[in-house]
Amino acid sequence: MPISQAFFQRSNALLLAIGIAVLVVIVATSLWLTTASERYFGEVTAARAVRSATADLLSLVQDAETGQRGYLLTRDESYLAPYNTAFSRLPDQRARLERAAARLPEIGPILQRVDNELDQKMTELAATVDATRKGDTETALSLVRSGTGKRLMDDLRSDLAAILAVSETELREAIDAQVTASTRLRWTTIVGALLILAMASAASWTIISYTRELVAARREVELLNAGLEERVRERTDALVKANEEVQRFAYIVTHDLRAPLVNIMGFTSELEAMFKPIDAYVTAGNAASPEQKAAAQEALSIDVAEAIGFIRSSTRKMDGLINAILKISREGGRELRAESVDLTALIETAAAAVHHQASAEEGGGIEIDSQVPRLVSDRLSLDQIMGNLLDNAIKYRAPDRPIRISVRSRRERRGWVKIEIEDNGRGIAGTDHERIFELFRRSGAQNTAGEGIGLAHVRTMVRNLGGDIAVRSELGKGTTFTVTLPPDLAAYRRSAKA
Amino acid sequence: MTNGTPVSIIMIEDDEGHARLIEKNIRRAGVSNEIIPFANGTDALNYLFGADGSGAVSAGRQLLILLDLNLPDMGGVDILEKVKANAHTRRSPVVVLTTTDDSREIQRCYDLGANVYITKPVDYDGFAHAIRQLGLFFSVIQVPETP
Numbered sequence: 001m002p003i004s005q006a007f008f009q010r011s012n013a014l015l016l017a018i019g020i021a022v023l024v025v026i027v028a029t030s031l032w033l034t035t036a037s038e039r040y041f042g043e044v045t046a047a048r049a050v051r052s053a054t055a056d057l058l059s060l061v062q063d064a065e066t067g068q069r070g071y072l073l074t075r076d077e078s079y080l081a082p083y084n085t086a087f088s089r090l091p092d093q094r095a096r097l098e099r100a101a102a103r104l105p106e107i108g109p110i111l112q113r114v115d116n117e118l119d120q121k122m123t124e125l126a127a128t129v130d131a132t133r134k135g136d137t138e139t140a141l142s143l144v145r146s147g148t149g150k151r152l153m154d155d156l157r158s159d160l161a162a163i164l165a166v167s168e169t170e171l172r173e174a175i176d177a178q179v180t181a182s183t184r185l186r187w188t189t190i191v192g193a194l195l196i197l198a199m200a201s202a203a204s205w206t207i208i209s210y211t212r213e214l215v216a217a218r219r220e221v222e223l224l225n226a227g228l229e230e231r232v233r234e235r236t237d238a239l240v241k242a243n244e245e246v247q248r249f250a251y252i253v254t255h256d257l258r259a260p261l262v263n264i265m266g267f268t269s270e271l272e273a274m275f276k277p278i279d280a281y282v283t284a285g286n287a288a289s290p291e292q293k294a295a296a297q298e299a300l301s302i303d304v305a306e307a308i309g310f311i312r313s314s315t316r317k318m319d320g321l322i323n324a325i326l327k328i329s330r331e332g333g334r335e336l337r338a339e340s341v342d343l344t345a346l347i348e349t350a351a352a353a354v355h356h357q358a359s360a361e362e363g364g365g366i367e368i369d370s371q372v373p374r375l376v377s378d379r380l381s382l383d384q385i386m387g388n389l390l391d392n393a394i395k396y397r398a399p400d401r402p403i404r405i406s407v408r409s410r411r412e413r414r415g416w417v418k419i420e421i422e423d424n425g426r427g428i429a430g431t432d433h434e435r436i437f438e439l440f441r442r443s444g445a446q447n448t449a450g451e452g453i454g455l456a457h458v459r460t461m462v463r464n465l466g467g468d469i470a471v472r473s474e475l476g477k478g479t480t481f482t483v484t485l486p487p488d489l490a491a492y493r494r495s496a497k498a
Numbered sequence: 499m500t501n502g503t504p505v506s507i508i509m510i511e512d513d514e515g516h517a518r519l520i521e522k523n524i525r526r527a528g529v530s531n532e533i534i535p536f537a538n539g540t541d542a543l544n545y546l547f548g549a550d551g552s553g554a555v556s557a558g559r560q561l562l563i564l565l566d567l568n569l570p571d572m573g574g575v576d577i578l579e580k581v582k583a584n585a586h587t588r589r590s591p592v593v594v595l596t597t598t599d600d601s602r603e604i605q606r607c608y609d610l611g612a613n614v615y616i617t618k619p620v621d622y623d624g625f626a627h628a629i630r631q632l633g634l635f636f637s638v639i640q641v642p643e644t645p
Contacts (some may be wrong), residue, residue: 035525251600255568258597261620263515269622310515431576445540446571 008210012203017420019199026192040178046103046368047171051164053097058160060093060183061084061121065153068125072132072140082130082299087122094118094360104170107163114159139466232292242463252439256321260314267314274299274307321440324453328439328460336378337489343417344370346379347407350386357403364402368389372409372417376488386421388458389481395448398476415487416467422480428473435472465493499616505641507533510542510577511595513568518620520564520595523626527633530543539572543580544589559630561587562636565612567596567603582611589642591634609642 012189067083069075094115102109126145131140143149281288281296288296351366359365393405406422428436432443437459463471467485484491507524511517516533524533536542565583567574572597581587582633591613598604601618607615616632619625 042613257515258618258620259513259568262618263513263519265620265622266625267515268574269626270519306518310518313516335639363535365534429572435573442570444571446538452570474550 008206009223011206015199018195019203022192022195022199029192030185031401033188035179036181037178037185040174040181043103044178047167047174048099049100050097050104050107050167053093053100054160054167057090057093057097057118058157059157060090061118061153064090064125065124065149068129068339072137072144073127074121075132075137077455080192083125084170087126090118090122097314104167107166110159110162111168114163116161117152123158124149124152128168138447158246162256173420178295189379230375237263249439249459252441253325253411255319256440257318257418260321264311271304271307271311274303313367315357322453324439324451328453328457331447332464336381338376338488338493339379340376341379341382343372343375343382343409344368346471347386347409347419348384350383350390351405351407352389354390354394360403361402364404366405366407368407370407370409372411375417375485376490377465377485378489382481385458385461385483386419388454389483390482391420392454393421393425393479395450396444396479397425397429398478399425412484417485417487419483419485422478422481423484424478427475427479428471430473433473437469465489466496505531505560505562505565507531507562507636508533508542508546509533509565510539510569510574511535511564512537512569513566515530516566520629521627522634523629524636526596526626527630527637529633529636531636535643538567539574539577543577546581547584553584556586561590561644562639562641563590563592565592565596567594567598567607570592575603575610578607578610578612579599586644591639591641591645595632599601 014335016406064086067080067086070079072081073079097114099112101111128140128149129145131137131143262351276294277295277299281292282293310420347368347370355366388406390407394403397403401424404424406420408419408420408422410418412418426444426445435441436443438452438454439456442452443457459469462483462485465485466489469484470482471479472482473479507529509517509520509521514537516539521535525551530617534545536545543551545557546561547553549572565574565578567575574594578594580593581590581592588611592611593614593616594607594612595616606616614632614635615630619628
């Protein structure tokens with residue numbers, strides 16, 4: 001799936017936002033759970049403090065009672081030591097319990113009762129001890145017998161047990177809550193971590209695939225770039241070639257038009273000069289000498305005729321040149337029609353037109369080996385190209401051997417079509433291989449009629465079809481013309497316009 | 499020309515009209531040497547170098563070559579090159595007389611050993627004058643016998 005830049009930015013931003021949100025939630029939950037944990041821990045500590053303070057208080061009261069009992073039985077002061085110690089430590093211990101109990105409001109009422117009972121108990125104990133000290137053992141014993149001390153002690157015991165029970169419950173609850181909070185914290189962390197991991201994976205996936213696409217796109221651009229440079233080079237070459245050709249064409253045309261012009265101007269001046277003896281003869285009239293008459297006659301009958309003949313032939317030549325130029329430029333401007341052409345049939349038709357000339361002698365003939373059945377091009381141009389090249393092969397034959405022509409067509413690189421026309425004719429000198437394609441230029445012995453237009457015309461047509469023509473030849477051996485054409489003229493013109 | 503030896507003027511010129519005008523004006527300049535005209539390069543080369551192409555046929559001839567560069571069958575420059583490369587003909591003076599006034603072409607001809615390069619002017623007075631000047635040149639130069 002291709003990832004657009006907008007999608008990439010949106011999805012990455014979204015994933016990032018989700019990731020941050022999850023992180024915030026995790027941090028907040030952790031903070032909250034940690035605070036809760038701390039609170040629960042405080043509660044646990046408080047409950048523990050209440051428990052120990054309660055237990056210590058009970059033990060202290062029991063110590064005090066034990067000391068009192070011992071003293072009452074023995075009246076020995078040394079038994080009173082636990083009682084004294086308990087008495088002196090009791091206020092501290094009570095304050096400790098009170099402080100610890102401040103965290104557990106539900107034990108407040110019990111504590112008040114306990115305070116009350118403690119006060120009474122301690123007063124009862126103090127009363128018995130004081131009575132004993134004064135020697136009033138009876139009063140002391142009667143106080144003990146009254147059962148007030150025992151009842152107070154029982155109440156105290158049960159109240160302290162109640163406080164213990166409350167703190168026990170509190171402790172268990174706090175521990176449970178702490179365990180729950182820890183479990184929650186763990187799960188939050190695990191789930192959050194998984195979520196963040198998922199976001200990170202998703203983000204990584206989009207980044208990796210986007211980067212991969214970017215790399216692929218860049219590679220494609222580089223490839224296109226290279227292709228573009230190649231094409232620019234091809235076009236530039238073609239333009240340079242075309243420009244040189246135009247310059248050469250202009251040069252040839254001006255030169256070739258100038259040559260007959262020199263004749264016309266020259267013979268016109270000569271003509272002017274010729275009229276001098278005629279003029280002299282006419283002016284002299286009857287007094288003209290025989291020499292004057294002879295000169296006038298010669299000028300009229302020979303020189304004038306010659307001059308007029310040259311002027312006329314030069315004008316004709318200029319006219320011919322202009323017509324040829326027009327023909328070529330018209331051919332260049334003709335609208336080409338790209339159509340599917342049966343190349344094999346076209347070659348066969350062109351060969352059939354000259355077949356009787358080629359096979360007039362024993363051993364002569366035209367051999368066709370066409371491996372490209374079809375191409376898309378302009379039929380008329382192809383007809384003329386093939387006709388012209390085959391005509392040349394016949395026209396510039398070697399007089400000492402029968403004509404043998406071989407026409408081959410092959411597929412080349414990128415589907416281009418290569419047509420070769422090979423003959424065993426008189427050949428073309430190496431210095432003339434470019435010249436033969438120039439307008440009005442010919443090569444070798446001028447033993448056949450021709451204007452020097454055919455190959456110039458053929459090259460113009462081949463180039464119009466997007467192809468090119470080359471020649472390979474050895475003087476006296478034979479010549480091979482190679483025409484290369486694009487497989488599809490329409491496609492070629494589209495790419496040339498692009 | 500001097501010392502009575504017959505110097506032949508080889509005129510290689512495809513345009514008959516030009517050939518006639520050149521001849522007329524050379525004659526007007528008082529030059530009466532034999533003028534051998536050739537309308538194409540192939541025939542001229544055959545005359546200069548013989549059928550075997552060795553140039554031996556030119557041995558003992560005294561030649562002056564008038565050469566047009568634009569011939570139907572080959573470039574005049576090729577002829578100049580051949581003439582100046584052949585042991586028998588290289589000392590013969592070559593006068594290039596052509597319509598081409600391209601500076602590179604002129605340079606090329608002198609590099610190859612052309613002795614004079616004249617552009618055919620389109621106006622006839624200029625043309626006639628140039629040829630007559632050439633006639634004067636013909637009457638004073640010494641042409642060596644080809645070895």
